[in-house]
Amino acid sequence: MPKPLHFFFDFASTYSYVAALRIEAECARAAVPLVFRPFVLGALFSEQLGISDSPFNVHPVRGRYMWRDLERLCARYRLPWKRPSAFPRHSVAAARLACAAEGEPWQGELVRAFFRANFAADREIAEEPVLTALLAELGQAAAPLLARATAPEVRARLRANTDEARALGVFGAPNFVVEGELFFGQDRLADALEWAGR
Amino acid sequence: MPKPLHFFFDFASTYSYVAALRIEAECARAAVPLVFRPFVLGALFSEQLGISDSPFNVHPVRGRYMWRDLERLCARYRLPWKRPSAFPRHSVAAARLACAAEGEPWQGELVRAFFRANFAADREIAEEPVLTALLAELGQAAAPLLARATAPEVRARLRANTDEARALGVFGAPNFVVEGELFFGQDRLADALEWAGR
Numbered sequence: 182m183p184k185p186l187h188f189f190f191d192f193a194s195t196y197s198y199v200a201a202l203r204i205e206a207e208c209a210r211a212a213v214p215l216v217f218r219p220f221v222l223g224a225l226f227s228e229q230l231g232i233s234d235s236p237f238n239v240h241p242v243r244g245r246y247m248w249r250d251l252e253r254l255c256a257r258y259r260l261p262w263k264r265p266s267a268f269p270r271h272s273v274a275a276a277r278l279a280c281a282a283e284g285e286p287w288q289g290e291l292v293r294a295f296f297r298a299n300f301a302a303d304r305e306i307a308e309e310p311v312l313t314a315l316l317a318e319l320g321q322a323a324a325p326l327l328a329r330a331t332a333p334e335v336r337a338r339l340r341a342n343t344d345e346a347r348a349l350g351v352f353g354a355p356n357f358v359v360e361g362e363l364f365f366g367q368d369r370l371a372d373a374l375e376w377a378g379r
Numbered sequence: 380m381p382k383p384l385h386f387f388f389d390f391a392s393t394y395s396y397v398a399a400l401r402i403e404a405e406c407a408r409a410a411v412p413l414v415f416r417p418f419v420l421g422a423l424f425s426e427q428l429g430i431s432d433s434p435f436n437v438h439p440v441r442g443r444y445m446w447r448d449l450e451r452l453c454a455r456y457r458l459p460w461k462r463p464s465a466f467p468r469h470s471v472a473a474a475r476l477a478c479a480a481e482g483e484p485w486q487g488e489l490v491r492a493f494f495r496a497n498f499a500a501d502r503e504i505a506e507e508p509v510l511t512a513l514l515a516e517l518g519q520a521a522a523p524l525l526a527r528a529t530a531p532e533v534r535a536r537l538r539a540n541t542d543e544a545r546a547l548g549v550f551g552a553p554n555f556v557v558e559g560e561l562f563f564g565q566d567r568l569a570d571a572l573e574w575a576g577r
Contacts, residue, residue, distance in 0.1 A: 229440055242427055242550045246563060257570070352440045365444060368566040372455070 183377045185214040189346050189356040190292075191222035192272035192279075193235070195247060197355040198300040199254050200367040205289045207370060213377040217283070217292055219276035220342040222354045223269070229352055235269045236353075251300075254367070261301035270299055271307035273339070277330040278312060280338045287319060294319055381575045383412040387544050387554040388490075389420035390470035390477075391433070393445060395553040396498040397452050398565040403487045405568060411575040415481070415490055417474035418540040420552045421467070427550055433467045434551075449498075452565070459499035468497055469505035471537070475528040476510060478536045485517060492517055 188204055190197035208215040226232050230239075237244035248264060255262035275295045282288040294315050298304040304311050309327065316323040329335060346356070349363050357364040357373030364373040386402055388395035406413040424430050428437075435442035446462060453460035473493045480486040492513050496502040502509050507525065514521040527533060544554070547561050555562040555571030562571040 229438065240427065240550070242548055245548050246550065246561060249561075250563075253570075350440055350443050352438070352444065363444060363447075365448075366564075366566065368564065372451075 183211065183213040184359050185216050186373055186377050187216045187218050187358040189218045189220050189342070189349075189351060189354065189358060191220060191354045192275040192295050192299060192306060193269035194222060194354040195237075195251050195268075195300065196353075196367045198296045199251070199258065199260065200355040200357075200370060201292055201296045202260050203258060204370065205293075207374060211374045211378060213374055215289075217279060217288055218342045218345070218358075219279045219292075219339060220346045220351070220354075221273060221276065221339065223272075224343055225347060225351060228347075238268070261297065263301055263303050265299055265303050267305065270305065274309065274312060274330070275306045276339050277335055278316075278326060280342070281326055281330040281332075281335045283338070287321065290319055291316075291321075381409065381411040382557050383414050384571055384575050385414045385416050385556040387416045387418050387540070387547075387549060387552065387556060389418060389552045390473040390493050390497060390504060391467035392420060392552040393435075393449050393466075393498065394551075394565045396494045397449070397456065397458065398553040398555075398568060399490055399494045400458050401456060402568065403491075405572060409572045409576060411572055413487075415477060415486055416540045416543070416556075417477045417490075417537060418544045418549070418552075419471060419474065419537065421470075422541055423545060423549060426545075436466070459495065461499055461501050463497055463501050465503065468503065472507070472510060472528070473504045474537055475533055476514075476524060478540070479524055479528040479530075479533045481536070485519070488517055489514075489519075 186208055188200070190201055205215060226236065230236065232239050237247050252262060279288065279292055279295070282291050295306055298311065298315055299306050306312065313323040313327065316326055349358060349361070351363065353365055355367055357370055359373055359377045362376055364376070384406055386398070388399055403413060421431070424434065428434065430437050435445050450460060477486065477490055477493070480489050493504055496509065496513055497504050504510065511521040511525065514524055547556060547559065549561065551563055553565055555568060557571055557575045560574055
């Protein structure tokens with residue numbers, strides 16, 4: 182019986198995009214239950230590195246590599262890709278919506294739609310009109326979900342995800358966690374799936 | 380006709396160990412010519428990050444993950460592993476010897492022996508008696524090779540590798556480079572081999 186795989190991601194994170202677009206299909210293929218765990222990566226960067234920006238901006242050599250690598254990875258996995266005109270985008274509103282969609286059969290679709298908006302369509306996912314339009318495109322009534330997304334229990338859920346990420350030793354994104362075992366980086370999805378099936 | 384794969388590594392780097400022990404067999408299987416390119420990673424850390432230590436020591440959260448991950452990776456690939464009592468070890472002397480062995484059919488063996496000494500046997504590869512013993516274990520006369528390793532052209536070769544790494548946008552290790560295309564991280568070896576065969 183495969184163990185569930187917890188996918189810790191941030192909508193601002195480029196490598197999370199690659200993982201997010203592939204993960205539901207890969208988990209289904211391996212018969213591994215998937216749990217979406219949006220968290221606030223910026224909080225960890227701020228605590229651990231004392232920065233309020235992406236390390237890819239703070240360290241331009243790493244940034245240069247990442248942008249080229251993303252292009253290459255998206256070509257490899259046949260994912261749409263457009264380098265966003267703003268990076269990193271504020272992702273807390275989108276993350277709260279993903280938390281508010283927990284338990285819904287369309288949660289995975291919402292996650293992929295928000296990621297594609299940021300990294301394939303260059304849309305400003307920090308802005309409520311954009312999020313409203315994206316929910317409409319998914320066939321969901323935006324108003325009740327937007328209201329739910331700022332309810333105390335949903336805010337608390339996102340905080341709890343970030344707290345758990347911190348406790349697990351997370352320092353970047355994406356991460357795959359199986360029974361407390363942390364795998365960091367989109368290129369480790371296969372390892373995490375193998376771990377889940379052991 | 381596959382293009383050559385240039386393997387940029389540092390004997391002090393844990394993830395380089397995992398790559399180094401696998402790379403010759405993987406390249407042979409893919410019929411990709413392999414070129415060993417030892418370089419001085421510490422010089423790039425110093426320039427780019429202003430640190431004179433490993434980022435895994437400077438950022439303990441990353442370090443904790445790396446040590447656990449190495450254990451896991453070595454189990455996965457059935458590589459011997461013993462967490463070294465000193466990290467990172469000074470690797471310039473070992474790197475010069477690897478440069479001095481360029482063109483020798485036993486260069487790959489030397490590279491693996493030095494890496495195993497550091498990460499499986501916890502031997503101090505910065506010390507000449509250890510290097511001498513390792514060369515003897517390889518069946519090589521140590522004295523002429525140690526002399527060659529400090530010759531100006533060998534020092535220059537190591538400097539040239541580091542300069543090329545810098546120019547390629549390297550910021551860590553290991554790296555796989557195919558026709559100027561940089562792949563960073565041991566988990567990207569398969570991607571680099573695929574690129575070499577395109």
